[in-house]
Amino acid sequence: MDRDSVLKEVRQRLKDDILDVFDKSAKRVYIGIKPGSIRKAAQVLFKDLGARFNIASGVDTRSHMEILYHFTFDDINLLISLRVMLPKDKLEIDSLAPLFEGANWIEREMNELLGITFNGHPDMRRLLLPEEWPEGVYPLRCDYREWDKDAIRDRGV
Amino acid sequence: MSIKLKALLKSPWVFHLSTGSCNNCDIEVLDCLTPRFDIERFGMLLAGSIRHADVLLVTGSANRKSVVRLKQLYEQVPKPCLVVAIGECSLSRGMFIHSYNCPVPLDKIIPVDVYIPGCPPKPEAIIAGVVKLINRVSEKAAAKK
Numbered sequence: 001m002d003r004d005s006v007l008k009e010v011r012q013r014l015k016d017d018i019l020d021v022f023d024k025s026a027k028r029v030y031i032g033i034k035p036g037s038i039r040k041a042a043q044v045l046f047k048d049l050g051a052r053f054n055i056a057s058g059v060d061t062r063s064h065m066e067i068l069y070h071f072t073f074d075d076i077n078l079l080i081s082l083r084v085m086l087p088k089d090k091l092e093i094d095s096l097a098p099l100f101e102g103a104n105w106i107e108r109e110m111n112e113l114l115g116i117t118f119n120g121h122p123d124m125r126r127l128l129l130p131e132e133w134p135e136g137v138y139p140l141r142c143d144y145r146e147w148d149k150d151a152i153r154d155r156g157v
Numbered sequence: 158m159s160i161k162l163k164a165l166l167k168s169p170w171v172f173h174l175s176t177g178s179c180n181n182c183d184i185e186v187l188d189c190l191t192p193r194f195d196i197e198r199f200g201m202l203l204a205g206s207i208r209h210a211d212v213l214l215v216t217g218s219a220n221r222k223s224v225v226r227l228k229q230l231y232e233q234v235p236k237p238c239l240v241v242a243i244g245e246c247s248l249s250r251g252m253f254i255h256s257y258n259c260p261v262p263l264d265k266i267i268p269v270d271v272y273i274p275g276c277p278p279k280p281e282a283i284i285a286g287v288v289k290l291i292n293r294v295s296e297k298a299a300a301k302k
Contacts (some may be wrong), residue, residue: 130221130222151261
C-alpha cells in the first residue's frame with residue numbers, strides 16, 4: 001500500500017469526520033478530526049490500515065487545547081498526525097487506551113499536565129507529578145502560576 | 158586526625174546519585190572511573206551501596222520526586238560524609254530554575270562541600286574538585302590538632 005492509496009482510503013472512510021487535510025510534505029500529513037470521532041479515526045488507521053501508534057502530544061494554544069495523535073506507516077515512511085481541537089471550556093475526549101495499550105500512559109500524562117479528561121480510560125492515576133501536588137493545578141497550561149510558596153527562584157549569588 | 162577521617166581521606170568511596178539530570182554529568186562521572194582518567198589512583202572507588210560510601214556525588218536539578226529519595230540517602234550515609242555537587246543543574250538548576258518541578262536548589266536541601274560547575278564539567282574538573290576537597294579537609298583536621 002503506497003502513500004496515495006492510504007490517504008485516499010482515509011479520506012473515503014472518514015469523509016464525515018475530517019475537518020481539513022494539510023499535506024505538509026512527502027512524509028508528513030496533518031488531518032483535522034472532529035473531537036467526537038477520534039476513536040473511529042484511530043480504529044481506521046490503527047486496526048484497518050495497520051499504522052503504528054507513535055505518540056500523542058498536547059498543546060495549549062491561545063484559542064483551543066490541541067491534541068495531535070501521531071500514527072506512522074513505517075514501510076512507506078509516512079507520518080499521519082490526527083489533530084483534534086478541544087474548546088477550552090469543555091476539555092473532554094474519548095480515550096484510545098481501550099483500543100491500544102500504547103495510549104494509556106500518554107493519556108495519563110496529558111491528564112495531569114494539561115487537565116484533559118479522557119472518557120473510558122481504564123486506569124486514570126497520576127503518572128509523573130508527586131503526591132503533594134495540588135488537585136486542579138496543571139503545570140503545562142498557559143495560565144499556570146506558581147503555587148508553591150517555598151520555592152526559591154534566584155540563583156543564590 | 159581521627160581514625161575515621163583518616164580512613165575517609167585515604168580512600169574515599171564515592172556514591173553516584175542522579176537527581177533528574179540529563180545523564181551528561183553521569184557520563185562524565187563514569188569517564189572518571191575508566192582507565193583514561195583512573196580516579197582509583199586517588200583511592201576512590203565507586204560504592205555499590207550508599208551505606209559503604211564516604212562521598213556523595215550529586216548530579217541533576219533535584220526535582221520534587223527525587224528530593225524525597227535524596228533525603229533518604231543522605232540519612233543513610235555513614236557520617237562524616239562529603240557532598241559534591243556536579244554540574245550546573247545541581248549548583249543552581251541551570252536552565253530549569255523556573256521549572257515547576259524544581260523548586261529548591263540542592264544546597265538548600267543538604268549541605269554541599271564542593272561545587273563543580275560546568276555543563277557538563279570535564280573529568281579533569283571533577284578530579285580537581287575532589288582532590289581540592291580532600292586537601293582542604295585534611296588541612297582543617299591538621300589545624301584543629
